[in-house]
Amino acid sequence: MTTSTVDRPRWPDRFRGLARSPRSLRPASAAQGLIWAVVVVLVVGPLVPLVYASLRNKPFYLPGGAFSLDGYSTLFADPAFWEAVRNTVLFALLTTVLAVAGGTAFAILCNRTNLPGRKVYAVLLLAPIVIPPLGLIVGWLALYGQSGYITVLVGDDLNLPVWNLSSIPGMAVLGAAVALPIAFLTCQAALSGTDSSLEDAARSAGATPPQVIRRVTLPMLRPAILNSAVLIFALSLEVLGLPLILGPPAHIDFYASYLYKTWTSGVLPDPPSVSAGAVLLLIVVSALLLVRMRLLGSEQRFVVTTTRGGGTYQPMDLRRWRWPASAAVGAFIAVTSLVPLLGLVLMSSVRALTRLQPPWELLTTDNWNHVATDVTLRRAISNSLIIAVVGGALAVLLVAAATLIAHRSGFFLRRTLAPTLIYPRAVPGIILGIGFFWSYLLVNPPGGSVRNNIWGELIALGVRNLTLAYIVIYPSLARINAEFDRAARAAGAGWWTIARRILLPILRPALLAAFVLMFVTLLNDYDPVVFLQKPGTEIIGVTMLQYFQRGVVGPVAALAVVQILIVAVVLSLGWRAITRIRHA
């Protein structure tokens, strides 16, 4: 034992008074309660008026309404509704099968084999997440539609049998291309979460690569496959842009487009049957989400998966299939993402995209002039930008605070927050839109103050995408050692101080990445706004839909290109933030 006899104690007396309670007893739980209430009201709030509206025989604003099930019986009596249900289920099944099969195959190829270019492919395959969905659909239509450039090339010039994009299988192929990143990412996470020693063991036991994949890799991926299948199926039930743009030639309607058309062109404006249909879809999708949660075990799906061991990992050798497989993956990316984007750019710069005349003879700047001069289109761009910037920032702040309460506080209702933050993404966009439409009408004030301006749209879009910010922020928070909080508390800091001075600063890269993703998503998303948009509050997506339905195609392509350029610029600026998160 060391004892030295320097004069003790050495504490200077002037610091003796410091060891007293550092702060007034300001309960942080009041602020926590407020944030909790805001999140719950925003997420659950709009669904209440929706259910209410579905149970009335007239819209709120008409006098003399009464409770009834008229909405539901009207809906069930409409043969077009059942037709839409059949189409939607068929579409969703096909999309799910194709997307999951493709996503799984690509994930195995990019993560377990020596496929040339696998690192680049792993990034490019995610492109559909950030490409504006309407732009992609229009691009596909321009190239692969019935009179599309490539369809005509293959059919008329080469006399080959052609496909029909305006059919349920055709739309399912496009739907699958868009949904594929979900299956790809889920399987990739599962693959990188387990090291390859399981496969290596099978190989050293004498199994050939195909046997290893069939007997070891695929069974190991089964939870990931099932999980992404349920999610993709649920998301496929609510697609709106696809049937609105590709459906008309074949008179194909899906659930969402049926609701949209009934709402906008029905005899009675805003009929109860639409609310009834929305409630039914909400129930189905919520049930699917519950099934998915059961499959996964409560919160586990956001737990960070890290590569264990892995240093000596030897990828499976594809041998003579290396280059053909690489070419196939490259061709897939080109056909589904890159070529349609080029087609879109071409389309925005010509009078018409046709095989009858070479495109350079049809070059025009009219479409771009239209975008630059049309007041509505210009307003749509500026509104969308405002919503993306302001809505993105607000959503990230709210989700950051809510995530800290959910996972790093003693607030007594904290456990309810995580499910509340995950739920909005499962609520079909148009349903959330109808919900907010009724909420702004019914709860007035304050509904009236946001009903006729972009703030109402901002709230609807922001709420729908809260989940995205949460799934970026939470894993980063979970990685922050809880002893950091404890050290700060022992130093005398309360919850707010810890949040402000310790946790949020450490989370800064995650917050930036969440903002970039939110910006891109808010700029691209549109379905919650289709029922909210009014003259003066146009946003890019809904305006593109409306112009397209009026047959104005060139400016729509130009608008889509503008949207893609904004996304590209923001992503390249924020790319470092995003990769830092992914590699952290």
Add this chain to the structure above:
Amino acid sequence: MPEIRVEHLIKSFGDHRVLDDVTFTVKDKEFVTLLGPSGCGKTTTLMSIAGFVTPETGAIACGDETFLDRSAGVDRAAEDRNLGIVFQSYAVWPHMTVAANVGFPLKVRRLGRKAIRERVEEVLDLVEMGEYVDRYPYQLSGGQQQRVALARALAYSPGVLLLDEPFSNLDAKLRERARAWLKELQHNLGLTTVFVTHDQDEALSMSDRLLVMNDGRILGGGSPEEIYREPGERFVAEFVGRCSFLSGQVTTDAEGTCRLTTPEFPDGIVVRGHHPGPEATVAVRPEDIEIHEHADDFTAAEPIVLDVSYLGDRYQYRVAVGRAELVVQTTRRIATDGLRVRIPPGVATFVESDDNAPSTEIDETHES
């Protein structure tokens, strides 16, 4: 400077009782160590004092302030307890410089900028980190981070210091130096200190008093010498240092000397202290057992050497005497046959155990 009183803490996680009526007092300026294997409840006890774990029943007081009293409904928030604590991971905030880390407790206490700077300088000098004020944690070694964590814990001159395995992330050499240095600092500042560790060397070398814990209970307490010499409980004897155990019949002669007779030592071993019952178990430290090469010493038992380990400064032999296994240490190497072992009078001490486990017996696997 305050004393800490911990009374009747009970805490369960599910069915498992992690704290089972934990009671102890840490006197003013005393350095007390909670020692035990992982999962014994030592860290839970420390976190209860710090306020990060709330026991179901019990009370904790520090000086004249009540931190916790479940029967009175008092549970003061961790941030209002004014304790200095150093965590196992150090928890030095990565986004702040050394100065900002150390100044944080002063900042939340709303001290002026100048006062904070002075104080930070002073505390950093105290932990010999004065020249690192503007560094970020990633630029520091483990040992330096630990000093920053300590400086932060001491910044607002708390009277109590809590240490949660602060040396477990240091390499062996550094650990030894950090031990001596921290002990001296604690002594000079007169800090009431609670130290948690599973390392017996740390516990023995630093503590004024040791509390050995197992299964949520405190099994024994005392100065390091007392714990080592008179462990009292078999678990304590086993956990602190190495020990051999022998069970047999107790006889007490007219002068009051206790003697333990076992099949291996039919002449009996003179044991320290007294034992009421007819049967008992005694513990013997390896360095107390005599082993020598005088095969003609018929007062001693004949051992079979099972294995030898070279420990640098000494040799350790595992030997079998009849059914009993003994661990013996010598300073020089000895031949492995023609040996005799003897347990000198007064080195064995009685130990109690829950399960009345017998002598350390030879595993079947060792006999071949």
